[in-house]
Amino acid sequence: MFTTNSTFKSDLEFLLEKLKNRDKFAFSKYADGEYMILVNKSIRNCDGWEFNPELNNKEYQLLLDSFRYNHPDYYVGISCPCCQPESHINWMRDNVGSKNITWANIFVNSNYDFFVNNFIPEFNRWEGKVILFANEEGIDKKLPFKIDKYVPLNLTSWKEPEVSKIIEDSKSYSDEEENQLFLFSAGPLGNMLSHQLHSHNKNNTYIDIGSTINPWIVGNNRGYLKGNNKKTCIW
Numbered sequence: 001m002f003t004t005n006s007t008f009k010s011d012l013e014f015l016l017e018k019l020k021n022r023d024k025f026a027f028s029k030y031a032d033g034e035y036m037i038l039v040n041k042s043i044r045n046c047d048g049w050e051f052n053p054e055l056n057n058k059e060y061q062l063l064l065d066s067f068r069y070n071h072p073d074y075y076v077g078i079s080c081p082c083c084q085p086e087s088h089i090n091w092m093r094d095n096v097g098s099k100n101i102t103w104a105n106i107f108v109n110s111n112y113d114f115f116v117n118n119f120i121p122e123f124n125r126w127e128g129k130v131i132l133f134a135n136e137e138g139i140d141k142k143l144p145f146k147i148d149k150y151v152p153l154n155l156t157s158w159k160e161p162e163v164s165k166i167i168e169d170s171k172s173y174s175d176e177e178e179n180q181l182f183l184f185s186a187g188p189l190g191n192m193l194s195h196q197l198h199s200h201n202k203n204n205t206y207i208d209i210g211s212t213i214n215p216w217i218v219g220n221n222r223g224y225l226k227g228n229n230k231k232t233c234i235w
Contacts, residue, residue, distance in 0.1 A: 008233045011102040012111045015075070019122050019205070022179065026198035026206040028066055028191045029077030029104040035088050037063050037188060038095070047221075049155045049187055058160050063188050066195035068097035074198060077104035077208075080233045103233050107212050108224045110232040115212055120144050128179035128204075133170075133186045133193065138217030149173065158189035167193065171200045178203040185213050 018025055036043040040053045040060055053060065067076070078092040080103050093101070107115045123130060124145035132143070136152035151170075156162060166189065174180065174197050182197060182204060184190030190208035197206050211222050220226050 006102070006235075008103060008106070008109075008111060009114070012106050012114060015102075015106070016118055016122070019119065019207075022127075022205075023073075024179075024202055024205055025073040025075060026071075026194045027075045027077070028194035028208045029106070029210060030067060030092065030191060031077075031079055031104040031210075032084055032088070034063065034067075034188055034191060035079060035084070035092065038067055039091065045187070047155070047187060049158065051188075056159060059158060059163065059188070062163065062192045062196075066191045067095065069195045069199065070097040070099070071198065072100070073202065074098050074195070075100040075102065077102050077106050079104050080235060082231070082234050105233050107209060108222070110230050112212070112224055112230070116144075119209075123181065123183065126181045128177065128181060130181045130183065131173055133182070133184045133189065134213065135185070135217050138213075141216055143213070143216050153186055153189065158187055158192065163189065163192065167196050170197055174201040174204055180204040182206045184208045185210060185217065 015027065030038065033043060033045040037051050037060055042052055044050045051059070076096055076098045078096060078101060079089055081089050083105060129148040130146060131149040131151065132147045133151040133153060136154055139150050139152045157166060170193055174182070182193070184193055184207065186193070190210070194206045194208050197204070211225070214221055215225055224230060
């Protein structure tokens, strides 16, 4: 975990300080859907995307590579025992590459209000370019922070042949200038891009923000966004 005495809130505050200090880092989170891909099992996610081990081997390898990536500035969120079965947690802890481990749910549940009140204003104050990867439904909608580029995605954007093109295009974006902020609300693609872009260019910041901006993109389609499941996660 990030610190010896980590708590659900203190790890979030740790990431916020890195953001405020304009430290260059990457954060990638893996919850139940990503776990199923990592262990190569079929799944249809709540957002509608599907994974088939017989058809999606390239996608499986990209996600596994992102989970095993190890760098001092690469932070990884994994599932916790209060949210997922213990066997899943143990597998993640045994197989993750990074030593910088925290909660996959770090931005949500009881931490969500803090995220909205602190991270979103920081996104809005970012001095460099802000690039958002999110559902194509949100491309013309008003967002709570300024962006310079909106990369529209659909349910197959994390699969071939789209994913290879998105990765290569994104590497080009990352080279345009330094101190850019890349935000991923993109399911498994967010994990892949956090790894691929950080590995390619460490002069920017890359954050997998998951479903946190869904209210502005596709609506309140998670329990925590409706005021439910505001629990404090534990190890």
